[in-house]
Amino acid sequence: MASIRTALVDWRKYLVGVFTQVLGNPVIGRELRVRVRVGRAYLLQAFYLAFLILIVALAYQAAIGDNPDLRNPVRVQEALVDFYRLVMSMLVALIALIAPALTANAITLERERKTMDLLLATPLTARQLLVGKLLGSFAFIVLLLALTLPVSAVSVLLGGVSFPELLKAYLLIACGGLVLCAIALFSSVYARNSTLAVLWSYLRVAGFLLATGVPFAFQDMMGGGRALNLHVPIVLLNPFTAPFVADLQVDFVRWHAPAWIVGVALCLLFTRLTLTAAARKVGLYDKDVLPSVRRQLLVLLPLNMLMCVLPLLAIGGGGAIAPSAEYIMLIVLLCVVPFLMLAAWIAPFGQDGDTPCPDDGMFKPSRMFTAAPSGALPFLWTVWLLTAGALILILYQSGMPAIVDPLFWNYLLSMLTYFTGIWMLFWGIGRFCSVMSQARSLATARALTLVVITGVVSLPVIIDLMFFWNRAEFVALQVWVFKPFFDALSEPRAVQTHESMFLWGSGMVLVGLLLGAFRRRAQAQGTETPSDGV
DSSP states (O other): OHHHHHHHHHHHHHHHHHHHHHHSOHHHHHHHHHHHHSHHHHHHHHHHHHHHHHHHHHHHIIIIITOSOTTOHHHHHHHHHHHHHHHHHHHHHHHHHHHHHHHTTTTHHHHHTTOHHHHHTSSOOHHHHHHHHHHHHHHHHHHHHHHHHHHHHHHHHHTSSOHHHHHHHHHHHHHHHHHHHHHHHHHHHHOSSHHHHHHHHHHHHHHHHHHHHGGGGHHHHTTOSSOSEESOGGGGGSGGGHHHHTTOEEEETTEEEEHHHHHHHHHHHHHHHHHHHHHTTSOSSOOOOHHHHHHHHHHHHHHHHHHHHHHHHHHTTTTOSOOOHHHHHHHIIIIIHHHHHHHHHHSOOOOBTTBOOOOOOSOOGGGTTSSOGGGHHHHHHHHHHHHHHHHHHHHHHTTGGGTSOHHHHHHHHHHHHHHHHHHHHHHHHHHHHHHHTTTSOHHHHHHHHHHHHHHHHHHHHHHHHHHSTTSSSOSGGGGOTTHHHHHHHHOTTOHHHHHHHHHHHHHHHHHHHHHHTOOOOOOOTTOOOOTTOO
16 A cells, blocks of 8 residues: 555656746746747747738639649549648748747757856756747747638638648647757757757758658558548658548557547657757756666557557558568567667766666666666667567457468568677777777767678669679678578568578577677786775
């Protein structure tokens, strides 16, 4: 009973803290007053609204005015739907350009104006500061969306979209704008000045939109181009998909959920993770948020596997068919690639600012929620086992063990072993680069790790394109780390490809362990013990 009472008290404190960060946050009021007082805000609103009105007029002329087949009701309806989607896409494009600019210099300006030191004397926490900055920018985004609602309502009057679907699209666009503001705020926290903050904000936003937009193209490949179900829920993080998916449903094999509800939940989870990761670098006297970041990743990465695999299984009737190459590639892009990036990010270690980070070993599970180098490998293994367990649980609950050919399970086991070897290799490279740089700087260790991993991944391809492109078979690609994976995609039922992936994975695990165990001999000078033992 005591543990239950403690858990309830903790949850009550958590909910009170959430409302306090929003309702009792003084930063929000200050940010709103500052944005309203500046004359540029009104000019931006006027320009935004005038530009959107111009886009609506041009889009209407292109979709309806020049349509020679106006007597066909089907053609007219399709033209109206295209008109609605074009107008909403232009609206999202403007939001994607404005949102990073509103938030990119939120923290860097505080540092440049020397007002960050004043915040150190206040009881304000890093999370309260970031939430206030974020909601101040998000409120301006909501204001811009509210201004354009009458303009977008033209699509409702013409019959291109229903009013509830328009509101759902606006809600998804607003949540997508919140995500873009959070990414820009993250860039502002880690940037040295405002110029770099704006540059990195737009680069990260562009990369994020590209990464979440590419899976949307798999809708047609997976048979969902004009279906009522959304097969890739991760695309709901992208505001550009809102006009196309607002009225769809996400099919989780046995359950159905409206896409707009799933999209709002995903955007809030991603925003919370981004803010927690940014809070560690703000510099206010607050508790270390790294344990919170890693606990969130323990939940979000397996949840990502569930969100990606379950809707795709519904395409084949709950796993009645073996997965295709497009299916495997999509799962790898959405679930495995983020994990590989995580392994390459947390494996390096070094001095971060004034905080030294000595090498305390390879594997200490008690430190998996700390920044200690020995906690990286236990954390990665825990996340990987939970993610793989989520995949196996999904396949078991969908009935695949009784339907799919047993050869598929050999394929799955070899695939898991192969990708285990990939991330273990990345982890070993990260530790090796940190040791070679003598752990003097965390940024240097991560940059060196990125260079080495990029070389390992791309060098065989470059060598073959430069020297062996005119041969029947490439030479350097024979030792490319991704060759077994693409061989397995082309011949998924070949036993040789399964054995090749398993051997490659096992070999890369050993190489990663050897690289991770590498140590440089300590300097002998100044380390000898005097004869008196002091």
